[in-house]
Amino acid sequence: MSININELMKNLPASLSSMRSPPGEINDINQLSTLLELEKSNIENPVVTEDKIKLCTNKELVIFGQLQYIQQNKTRSSALSAATITKTSTTTLHSLPENYAGNFELSDNNRVGLATLAKNPNTVLWGKFLLCRIISEASKVVGIETVVDDPVGKLGMKLALYNYSVESSVATTNFQEVLPLGMYSVVRNPWWKSTASGGIVIRCDNPAEVDFMSEKEFRRRFPDLNWKSQIPSAFRHILPFWDQYSTDEERFNILRTSGNKAFVAKRYTDADRFYTYECLQQAILWAEEGLKLDGTNEKCHYRKVKALLGLGHHEQAVQVLTDILKKFGEDASAEKLKEFEKLMKLAQGRASSASLTKSQLMAFIPQQKSSIDTTLLPLIEDGPFTLTNVADKGRGVHATHDIPAGTPLLCTRAFGYFTQNSIPSELYLSHNFDSKSAYMKPGHDQIVAQIANKIRMEPSLGKVIYALTAGKDLGHLNQDHGHISCLDMKRIDRIVSINWFGTDELEEGDRQYSGIWVMPSFFNHSCSEANVVWYVYENYMVMRTTTQVKKGDEMLVHYINPGRDFEKRVNCFKAHEFLCTCHLCRLDSEESALVKNRRTEIMKQVHNWSKKDYLVDPAKIGKSLKLIKILEDLSKSNPTYNTCLLHNSIKILCESLYGVGQYERCAYLLQSCLRVADRVGDGVYGFILRINLIRCHMEIIVDQHIFELKKQVDILKSEALRLFGCLEAISVFGEETVMDLKRFGIEIFE
Known part of the structure; x- marks a missing residue:
């Protein structure tokens, strides 16, 4: 498609004459504030006419408007235009409709086109997805904006992304690093929304709702679909970044480099797009892809072994390391050879060890003067206990035989973990569920984000996290459940709300942390009868018996410091959806109001x-x-x-x-x-x-x-x-x- 801008401007119909002048510049904060107020008003009372629909779906006009804005933005020199251009505003996310779990198949039955959006302005199409393609350069107004079309190719619409790399610290106008031209995209739950300026855009507040694909990936996922239009000639001088490189090795390297650049610039959404962060199974796949291209790549070998150890595949790690050491011999650098030998010692120790050594146990004591390499810790994921049903509690952990005091029970890594120094994850944002508790731990939404990322990249991990209860209403999923591998945001949100471990709410600053540790989550609470202690170093948790536990006894921990006021302990119990009936709680509940008030004073x-x-x-x-x-x-x-x-x-x-x-x-x-x-x-x-x-x-x-x-x-x-x-x-x-x-x-x- 070729666009003659001058000819187009001459022949604009009267009803579209407002488009003849480029949009006004936002020169100061007052104008931006006014714009946001107008947007709020437009949200409350949107007016969509047939003329407006025609205007906002006319591919040539929408592309022309985008060209005008890009040209205008390149010539501006105001302080506002010099601001970090990939940093976009945080907006209020939708509350999900009742009974909507957030997961659905990318099938033809659920796919909608731009024509369907045009018939449903200002309506979120829950459970549907839009398959589109970026056909223009991107720009930034408040959100990051570009123009997209669909396989039919007749219509065009603006796509606006909000909450996209909100922590970005590096200014850039190179949107080929953000939204490359020609990129195919899946937009879940599409929302064609009126804007304050009078237009309508496909607005996405949650980066989790957008997947990007290269042409190769598009062909793999949608083999029977053919695009009926070409990228407009006005933008054909810009090549999609994957077309700039001729070999798979070059593409692999540029993806890795782009991910590193995005991470350094705090464009975490982009970094998540370019490479997977802390998904061990995916890390193995990436390492193996790299080894196909270069079998001598030491970094790929190293990352594969580390991922295998992280997944608990100790024997396989030993075998891989044996092959590596034979293959490299003296060819590897002394430093790298030392690293491989260190990993071999660790893998062999984990493969044969069933208990923690003295030096390893020291890692779980919060030392101030030194840091411990937690990769040297053997994981203990099973012990002398079993998971059973417990009356009025759901499930719990019982001893399978007599266990002496001081016995290490578990040494396990968090499935999702947050500290004040954690790198934020923006690929998934937690929705504002009504079920959230006032007793929420710090970093709740970030932990939800981490878990959602992992399941999205490794669906098999659903069997691990969905085994935990999501509350009385949702319960837990059995291993053979039909949705065990699906991404269910509402369930993940409730699992995090109910199963967290973390610091007391009085802890401040860098000492605050919270996380989800799967097996420890099955241990029930007691204020006065706990027989197991837990403590955390980095993202590892260790659990030990504090008294002798007899065969058949339930193993109990503290969810909250028993020294806290009874009312505050009860708030914690409500967040976990249970009622503690230990001796201390019975005494506190039976105490007279007079005594309680006197103690409080x-x-x-x-x-x-x-x-x-x-x-x-x-x-x-x-x-x-x-x-x-x-x-x-x-x-x-x-x-x-x-x-x-x-x-x-x-x-x-x-x-x-x-x-x-x-x-x-x-x-x-x-x-x-x-x-x-x-x-x-x-x-x-x-x-x-x-x-x-x-x-x-x-x-x-x-x-x-x-x-x-x-x-x-x-x-x-x-x-x-x-x-x-x-x-x-x-x-x-x-x-x-x-x-x-x-x-x-x-x-x-x-």
């Missing part, structure tokens, strides 16, 4: 005082001790369930007592806190409290305290072995204490 006052307050006004220490005495009186009938003593404000008071030299009072209060921690099974916090108690005994230099000091050290050693499997844990949590004990002739590591 006391704790509120203690919470308000910091270590600095105690230092400035030491009299407040005495006031706090009197308030704690009242708390103890309120819990006189069940003193070991006085969980207020596990609050951080009490720990601050203990530190202040130690700081002013009131060691005996500090020791007494720490002993009270320890009894509660031991009773409710908060072993790690109790371990830290005991280290502080030992410091107090070192300051009280009398005979009975020397005896008590040695007694507490022996208990501490026992706890270190039970909770962490090694005495080195004492150094991690109390390095200064270990050194000071030597003054009393006590060597921790003897």
Whole structure:
């Protein structure tokens, strides 16, 4: 198709005369604000006439408008036009319609064309998809815009992408790196929407709804479809990027390079398009494709082995490494050979190891001064337990035989994981489901995004994640379920809401994390009867028994710190869709309103005082001790369930007592806190409290305290072995204490 712009402008019908002038420039923030207000009004009261439909589907006119805007944008020099051009605005996503799961087949029955969209303006066609092709250069207004046609080839429409690489930090006008000309595209749930400027565009707020394909991929997925039109001559000087390279090797390299560039520029949506991030099965496929092109590529071999280890295919990794070492011999660089030998040692260890070594267990202690290479950790995905049905709980984990205290049960990697430093994933965005909980963990939407990406790239992973419950309404899927490999956004969202593990909501900054660990999610909660402890290092979780567990006993963990207020614990239970009936919760629920209110008043006052307050006004220490005495009186009938003593404000008071030299009072209060921690099974916090108690005994230099000091050290050693499997844990949590004990002739590591 050839476009003569001058001839076209002369012959425009009167009803389309408004198109003769190019759209006005957005020169400042006030104009942009006005534009957004107009858009809001247009959303609420869209007016679509037959003339407007003709205007916005006329391929020549739509392409002409795009050409005019591109030319105008290239000559502008304002600050606005110099802004990061691939950074687009975040918009409110649709709430999904009731009973819509978000997954459907890309079959002819579900495919719609531009003509169907033209008959349904301002309506989301849920469960349908548009197959289209990019036929113009792209540009940026608020979203990234381009022009597309469909296989029929008669109509053309604008496609506008929002939420596309919103973290982008590098300015560029090279849209061939973003939306290459000639790229085929699948747009799920298409929405032909009125805009503030009076036009209509195919608007996509969620990058997850768009798939891009090269011509080769299009032919593979739609072998019986033929496109009936050509790319307009106005853009034929631009080649699709895959047509610029003649061999598969060149295409492979340019895709990898483009992905790296996009990642560095924080164009994470583009990076996801060019290569798969943290999809191990896909990583193997990419590595194998690379090896077909270059069988000596050391990086491809290395990535394949790492992916095999990540998937738990240890024996296969050993075999691959054996072949690699034979093949390369002395030809590989010394550094790379060392890496392969290191991987071989790891693979052989994982293939034969059923338990964690002392040094490996140390990786799960949060050390501040060193980092552990988690790739050296053997995964333990199975243990002396079984999954069974539990009355009023759904499913749970029971011991298959007697298990001693301190036994490692699991060492497993997260299926989806978030920290404050996590790289955002924009390929999938979580929809605003009504079922979301107010007790949502940080990074909820990012974890949903990661899981959706993995299932999209590796459908077989649905068997893993969909085994987890998605709540009472959706339940879980059996392995032979017909939709076990389908992408179901609503189910994933509920699975993440109900099955997360993470930091307490009081944690701030870089310490916050949350994630989905599949097997640990089957362990049920108990505030006061937990017999298993879990802790996380990076994205790995380890679980150990804290007490002896007898055959047939249920294995229980803490979902939330039992020292939290009863109301806050109940909010957590609601988010997980269960009700805790442990002894502590029964006591709290039966407590009178008068006692609850009195305790709340006391704790509120203690919470308000910091270590600095105690230092400035030491009299407040005495006031706090009197308030704690009242708390103890309120819990006189069940003193070991006085969980207020596990609050951080009490720990601050203990530190202040130690700081002013009131060691005996500090020791007494720490002993009270320890009894509660031991009773409710908060072993790690109790371990830290005991280290502080030992410091107090070192300051009280009398005979009975020397005896008590040695007694507490022996208990501490026992706890270190039970909770962490090694005495080195004492150094991690109390390095200064270990050194000071030597003054009393006590060597921790003897």
